[in-house]
Amino acid sequence: MIQFLIHLFLMTMNILFMSMNHPMSLGLILFLQTLILAILSSIINPWYSYMLFLIFIGGLLVLFIYVISLASNEIFSINFKLLSLIYLMLMLILLYSFYLDFFFFSNFLNQDSQIFNINMKMNEFNFSLIKLYNFPTNFLSITMMLYLLFTLIASIKISCVSKGPLRQMFN
Incomplete structure (x- = not known):
């Protein structure tokens, strides 16, 4: 409910x-x-x-x-x-x-029986989180982290801090 x-x-x-x-x-x-x-x-x-x-x-x-x-x-x-x-x-x-x-x-x-089923599912999902950072997929995780780092560095280099905010001020 x-x-x-x-x-x-x-x-x-x-x-x-x-x-x-x-x-x-x-x-x-x-x-x-x-x-x-x-x-x-x-x-x-x-x-x-x-x-x-x-x-x-x-x-x-x-x-x-x-x-x-x-x-x-x-x-x-x-x-x-x-x-x-x-x-x-x-x-x-x-x-x-x-x-x-x-x-x-x-x-x-009948919600008590549903809570028991949810607890069983939680035990299954805990193992899937461990699989995310183990051998076959750890290269994908490291690649994603490096991509985010390079994107952060590129966006910092592209934006000019000395020129002010993103919007233009018309005088």
Whole structure:
């Protein structure tokens, strides 16, 4: 049931994402979606969800700096009619799903067996993380790390720090 509510919240966030036009609100929605997906994937394996969260947050920080340098003076406004319509749709979908789920309590009581199955899956996924850095795939990991290092060095060399921010100042 909790997974259903998380999926419902993610769908609502997708609708909100399509209706926003300010870069800061888009970044906030991306952050919330990343956080929710990390929580949802932590049921299966916490390490993958932790890595996913850190990678997405790193990318969002880069996007945040880029947006700050390009569009720093835009006015942020919230459309309350659209927001109330989306929340009304969310509540109607939630009530409709409770109405359709006649066996809600039996599913709720069977969650103990599902938790046992999830624990068994977690033991299987822990071995897959070890395989990532062992002999056949360690060259791929080292190549990816070196590629990221060279990309970082190239982007530092390309950007001229002495010329100021990325946006142009017109006098």
